[in-house]
Amino acid sequence: MADAVVEQGPTVRAARARKSTSLRNALGRKSTVAFFLTLPLILLIALLVLYPAVYSVHLATLNKSMQKFVGFGNFLFLFKRDTFWMVVKQSCIFAVTAVFFKALIGFIVAHFVHNIPAKGQRKWRGMLLVPWVIPPAMSTLAWLWLFDPSYSAFNYTLSFFGIGPINWLGDNLWARFSVILVNIWYGAPFFMIMYLAALKSVPDQLYEAAAIDGANWWQKIWYVTLPMMRNIIAITALFSLIVTFANFDIVRILTSGGPLDQTHIFATWAFKVGIEGSDIPLGASVSLFMVPILAIAAIFILRDVSKRGNEA
Amino acid sequence: MSTLAIDKAGPSRKVKYGSMSRDRAWALRWSYFFLVLFAIFFLTPPVYMLITSLKSSAEISAATNPWWVFHPTLSNYVELLTSNQFLRFFWNSSIVSLAVVLVTMLISVPAAFALARMKFWGSTTLATGVFLTYLIPDSLLFIPLFKMLALVQDYTGITLLNRWYVLLFIYPTLTVPFCTWIMIGYFASIPKELDEAALIDGASWLQTLTRIFIPVALPGLIAATIFAFTVSWAQFLYPLVFTTSVDQLVLPVGITTTLIKGDVFNWGQIMTGALLGAAPPLIIYAFLMDYYIAGLTAGATKG
Numbered sequence: 001m002a003d004a005v006v007e008q009g010p011t012v013r014a015a016r017a018r019k020s021t022s023l024r025n026a027l028g029r030k031s032t033v034a035f036f037l038t039l040p041l042i043l044l045i046a047l048l049v050l051y052p053a054v055y056s057v058h059l060a061t062l063n064k065s066m067q068k069f070v071g072f073g074n075f076l077f078l079f080k081r082d083t084f085w086m087v088v089k090q091s092c093i094f095a096v097t098a099v100f101f102k103a104l105i106g107f108i109v110a111h112f113v114h115n116i117p118a119k120g121q122r123k124w125r126g127m128l129l130v131p132w133v134i135p136p137a138m139s140t141l142a143w144l145w146l147f148d149p150s151y152s153a154f155n156y157t158l159s160f161f162g163i164g165p166i167n168w169l170g171d172n173l174w175a176r177f178s179v180i181l182v183n184i185w186y187g188a189p190f191f192m193i194m195y196l197a198a199l200k201s202v203p204d205q206l207y208e209a210a211a212i213d214g215a216n217w218w219q220k221i222w223y224v225t226l227p228m229m230r231n232i233i234a235i236t237a238l239f240s241l242i243v244t245f246a247n248f249d250i251v252r253i254l255t256s257g258g259p260l261d262q263t264h265i266f267a268t269w270a271f272k273v274g275i276e277g278s279d280i281p282l283g284a285s286v287s288l289f290m291v292p293i294l295a296i297a298a299i300f301i302l303r304d305v306s307k308r309g310n311e312a
Numbered sequence: 313m314s315t316l317a318i319d320k321a322g323p324s325r326k327v328k329y330g331s332m333s334r335d336r337a338w339a340l341r342w343s344y345f346f347l348v349l350f351a352i353f354f355l356t357p358p359v360y361m362l363i364t365s366l367k368s369s370a371e372i373s374a375a376t377n378p379w380w381v382f383h384p385t386l387s388n389y390v391e392l393l394t395s396n397q398f399l400r401f402f403w404n405s406s407i408v409s410l411a412v413v414l415v416t417m418l419i420s421v422p423a424a425f426a427l428a429r430m431k432f433w434g435s436t437t438l439a440t441g442v443f444l445t446y447l448i449p450d451s452l453l454f455i456p457l458f459k460m461l462a463l464v465q466d467y468t469g470i471t472l473l474n475r476w477y478v479l480l481f482i483y484p485t486l487t488v489p490f491c492t493w494i495m496i497g498y499f500a501s502i503p504k505e506l507d508e509a510a511l512i513d514g515a516s517w518l519q520t521l522t523r524i525f526i527p528v529a530l531p532g533l534i535a536a537t538i539f540a541f542t543v544s545w546a547q548f549l550y551p552l553v554f555t556t557s558v559d560q561l562v563l564p565v566g567i568t569t570t571l572i573k574g575d576v577f578n579w580g581q582i583m584t585g586a587l588l589g590a591a592p593p594l595i596i597y598a599f600l601m602d603y604y605i606a607g608l609t610a611g612a613t614k615g
Contacts, residue, residue, distance in 0.1 A: 033517045034430040038438065041423035041492060048485045049445050052456035059456055109350050115343040124347055126601055131354050133597045133604075135546030137564035138586040142357035145364060145579050153360060153378040189354065190608070197609045239447075246449030249548045253568060267451030267549070274455045275553055284455045291452070298447045302440065 059284040066281060074285040083261050083269075088289070090176070091265040095245040095293075098183040102244075103237050105184065106191020111221075113192070114199045125196065132189040140253040143182045144169075147254070172262045175255050179263050182250050187243075191236055198232040199225070235304050238297045245293055266290050358590070364583040365389070372579055388584040398585065400559055401566035404476045405589075408562055409544040412483040416540040420488050421533070424495030425521045429507065439496060446489035454553045457482065461554065476560045479551060483544045490543075491536040494610040498532030499525055535607030538600060542593045563589045 078084040147168035248267040257264035274283015366384045461472045551565045567585040
């Protein structure tokens with residue numbers, strides 16, 4: 001670059017500089033460069049995220065053939081259906097239970113990993129994160145096979161303990177239990193990794209001070225670990241709440257919403273109604289019911305993240 | 313009070329020290345015990361995949377001990393790896409994932425650079441907006457996107473639905489926000505003196521990005537690349553909605569829709585397919601675990 005400029009000689013360079021000064025100034029200006037650097041990002045978000053989000057509100061106000069405006073008709077129709085209320089209930093049970101147990105198991109496992117000598121921690125951490133690495137669609141197939149009623153590995157094992165064959169995915173309660181179990185299995189390692197990173201950042205002096213004050217292990221967790229990790233626990237749990245609430249893969253592959261729509265959550269029911277049942281407006285209305293909870297969680301996450309940013 | 317202090321200072325001190333280390337040893341033993349229990353819980357499905365993939369259909373339907381392979385065979389692997397259909401899924405998945413990684417990097421790295429270093433009007437709002445976009449799940453957007461693609465097809469005559477390349481436009485909505493977000497974090501942690509020095513030496517903004525920022529933030533770049541790849545490889549909902557023909561499917565959808573034929577579950581092949589489908593992310597994870605975990609924790613800790 002510099003060589004070329006030197007070869008051109010001073011006169012040529014000056015002439016050329018005069019001609020394109022305004023253009024080059026505009027191109028060289030910081031805000032212009034910044035605009036062009038962020039343009040693809042802005043276009044992507046505007047066209048493929050914001051526009052569809054707004055468009056789905058528009059879709060939700062149309063009738064099934066999408067030719068007539070029906071206002072809140074779709075929502076009123078949903079409110080009258082028992083299946084809808086079942087889906088609302090199941091989505092909330094599913095998300096809250098799964099996130100709670102993911103957080104609990106993640107916390108416990110992170111503690112145990114933190115407890116063992118540093119040399120072995122890497123190995124254990126690597127092994128315990130495997131569920132998170134496998135694409136959920138693939139691992140759910142393995143669970144589907146484990147739950148298989150006739151040749152199921154679980155029922156085979158349980159039969160040794162005299163526990164009769166369980167219809168894992170055919171019975172209402174067991175099917176609900178199974179989808180939550182698979183979700184916990186998939187998500188707990190993520191919590192484990194986040195909590196482990198947070199545990200490492202708690203200074204040892206605090207535990208020493210607590211030990212000198214005579215704190216037992218429970219008091220150390222309650223008065224030292226938890227307050228120090230509060231922020232990361234909140235962010236991880238809220239983030240997981242969003243992902244779990246909007247989950248699709250696990251329920252779709254494991255039960256497809258059955259038996260009798262008992263395990264449907266918003267995403268799978270929206271898919272069934274909107275794509276399989278080709279009632280796009282109704283499907284859009286169903287998925288829009290996820291927005292309030294997602295929005296609340298997002299606001300809290302944003303608050304925590306910016307708080308963290310200010311502290312740093 | 314004083315007697316108590318004397319008691320403690322006496323010979324019992326050594327015993328106390330011994331009991332503490334004994335407590336520690338027991339805590340360690342319990343830790344290992346529970347870690348083994350959790351490892352069994354976490355690793356059962358992948359191990360079971362492997363066990364089943366080594367069985368023949370006859371052995372699976374014979375209902376012998378499901379946890380043991382009596383006649384190991386590689387026939388499932390041979391069958392799948394010579395099936396044009398399965399190789400097609402694998403090929404589609406690879407092309408889509410690699411192209412999405414490239415597109416993601418081309419969009420998010422320059423944008424993250426601009427957002428981290430060039431304070432311009434609305435840059436903080438945009439950075440927050442990027443983070444919020446990351447929180448919008450795929451299950452909220454698939455229906456409007458489906459309708460949008462159908463409309464584009466009607467108006468322009470360009471076939472988008474049921475073509476694998478439509479995923480190249482859709483997947484970046486999942487990968488770009490997060491990659492931009494963690495790259496902002498990595499770029500912001502680079503000392504200002506470094507790019508000031510480059511600017512004084514006459515480097516343009518683009519040169520600062522390619523010569524200084526990208527090499528220095530390479531670990532972050534690798535973490536973002538891994539994230540983009542694994543997300544595109546694992547994505548299930550969008551391809552399920554947007555592609556239907558067998559030759560357009562990616563791996564997760566291909567396995568779940570073609571290997572499960574009605575009520576006939578050929579479990580040996582399904583598990584083999586699932587294991588092969590899980591292999592690329594697992595291999596990447598095995599070799600680049602530290603980058604993988606750095607990317608995972610960066611979202612919340614680097615903010």
